[in-house]
Amino acid sequence: MPFQQKFVITPRYLTTGSKRRSGKKINPDIKFIVAHDTGNPNSSASGNVRYYENSRNEMSASAHLFVDDKEIIECIPALTGPPEKAWHVLYGVPTDNQLFGFNANDAAIGVEYCYGDKINADESYARYVWLMALICFKFSLDPKNSVVGHSFLDPQRKTDPGTGLSHSRRTYDQLLKDIVMEYDFCTGKIPPPPKLINQNGTVRVTVKLNIRKGEPSTKVPVAEIVMPGSLLNYVGYVENSQSINGNAKWFKDANGNFFWSGGVVADS
Numbered sequence: 268m269p270f271q272q273k274f275v276i277t278p279r280y281l282t283t284g285s286k287r288r289s290g291k292k293i294n295p296d297i298k299f300i301v302a303h304d305t306g307n308p309n310s311s312a313s314g315n316v317r318y319y320e321n322s323r324n325e326m327s328a329s330a331h332l333f334v335d336d337k338e339i340i341e342c343i344p345a346l347t348g349p350p351e352k353a354w355h356v357l358y359g360v361p362t363d364n365q366l367f368g369f370n371a372n373d374a375a376i377g378v379e380y381c382y383g384d385k386i387n388a389d390e391s392y393a394r395y396v397w398l399m400a401l402i403c404f405k406f407s408l409d410p411k412n413s414v415v416g417h418s419f420l421d422p423q424r425k426t427d428p429g430t431g432l433s434h435s436r437r438t439y440d441q442l443l444k445d446i447v448m449e450y451d452f453c454t455g456k457i458p459p460p461p462k463l464i465n466q467n468g469t470v471r472v473t474v475k476l477n478i479r480k481g482e483p484s485t486k487v488p489v490a491e492i493v494m495p496g497s498l499l500n501y502v503g504y505v506e507n508s509q510s511i512n513g514n515a516k517w518f519k520d521a522n523g524n525f526f527w528s529g530g531v532v533a534d535s
């Protein structure tokens with residue numbers, strides 16, 4: 268079973284034998300993932316890794332991977348080489364041991380989310396979610412219960428990744444759900460969401476037509492029923508959604524609701 272390779276992971280390892288990269292291997296296995304954010308708005312993946320390298324003998328704090336809207340950079344081997352230890356959670360906190368039976372530094376991969384006004388939140392978030400789903404796949408972890416936020420392990424000192432996610436109009440709970448969904452997409456367990464084509468227009472309704480709430484599907488509730496002869500404006504359409512009578516094209520309206528294209532004709 269393959270995993271969809273949406274993005275590239277670029278190895279840019281810190282100098283080994285330094286404070287930040289000891290070179291010690293994770294042994295025997297990866298048990299979980301710790302979700303972090305950089306805590307430094309607008310700092311990029313490459314900027315963070317450069318900073319780590321330049322200060323590699325000054326501090327021992329580190330993480331395996333940095334994600335921004337353009338790149339995924341691995342600075343401590345995790346996916347692109349035999350996994351090594353990084354120092355991303357204090358050894359003294361108890362929750363990692365209680366939940367997973369290990370200290371995070373000895374058994375978890377640390378992933379850092381880059382955020383800020385100058386970073387495209389959707390692009391950065393898409394890479395962050397995909398990367399953690401990929402790590403679950405690669406190390407046979409259950410995506411439902413193998414990712415934990417840093418703030419969850421160290422609530423006295425840390426607020427990540429919730430702080431960074433809130434800059435992206437997202438929450439920690441949403442992140443955990445999105446990782447599971449991304450895992451299911453990328454392993455082919457569920458089909459990917461239909462791709463929306465943005466295009467405005469008007470159509471005339473030919474049947475008693477149900478406008479569906481939020482999704483192009485008869486499985487979601489009806490938002491409104493429209494009578495034949497009415498005109499409807501649309502802002503986009505999807506072509507590969509639920510098929511009715513062999514027609515899988517649905518229009519999206521300005522409220523974010525959908526109606527089946529088989530119930531309308533071009534307005535002329």
Ligand SMILES: [Zn+2]
Pocket residue numbers: 302303304355417425427
């Ligand atoms: Zn953190």
